[in-house]
Amino acid sequence: MGRNRTFDEDEVVERCAEVFRRTGYEGSSIDDLVAATGLHRGSLYSAFGSKRGLFVLALRRSAASGALTDATTDLVLVALMELAWRDPEIRSIAFGILDDSPGDTATTLGRRLVDRAVETPDHSDTRKETS
Amino acid sequence: MGRNRTFDEDEVVERCAEVFRRTGYEGSSIDDLVAATGLHRGSLYSAFGSKRGLFVLALRRSAASGALTDATTDLVLVALMELAWRDPEIRSIAFGILDDSPGDTATTLGRRLVDRAVETPDHSDTRKETS
């Protein structure tokens, strides 16, 4: 009974993941996620519970995709830098991803970190400056 | 004429650097810096201009110390993850530090990133949880 979701969960999670990858966890506001997904605050909260819940889901989906792509690496970078030290669940997801990945993961992370810092904000955007 | 500074600038910058290293840029509030330094908001602003100004100073001093210590590496991690992609000046300071450092800096960064994520919050603290 009742209404059906009018949005695709996977797509919404992916859009949020994009925001987290670019602007980090603390640097991404709910309004940023609202703007990126086209959903409304309430829908986001009733479907995903919290900002942290959304991030965890994004990290898990990215992990499930298998290979350590740039996208997954970026999310892991954010998780390790901002959340892992104070959030054991996120720490274990992040390290789980690294453990399942071949090669020198520390080097992979470091290289991606450097590339990321030099990347054009592309998305043809106008962004807030450092406050 | 007038009064002299009653606090030591270097010491204040170092205290702020500690906060930035642990909780990141966006994750560190002015109140956190006020608490860590014992200064008052106004003094912090009249002496250093802004949160960003304080971070830049912390990064520069750390760089000036020469070797790529863990402390400097942590600050560079924060700079690259949160600020460099949208702040050219910080980007150039951070890359300047890396360019002056020997060895595979990407790997150094990656290793430190991983260690950092697993470190005890030590400072015998009680901290805010993930919001």
Next chain:
DNA sequence: ATCGTTCTTGACTGAACGTTCATCTATTCG
């Protein structure tokens, strides 16, 4: 058709954010 359930919406909350500023105090110089 109607009832029950689920989803959608956006106004709202209170706290926290970075920053400013008027006021006060201490110090220096003549």
Next chain:
DNA sequence: CGAATAGATGAACGTTCAGTCAAGAACGAT
């Protein structure tokens, strides 16, 4: 000493934050 000036102080600013909720719309089942 007294005037001038720099630093110290903390209240207050407007904004943005993450999160809530009451109301209504849309749908499935009977």
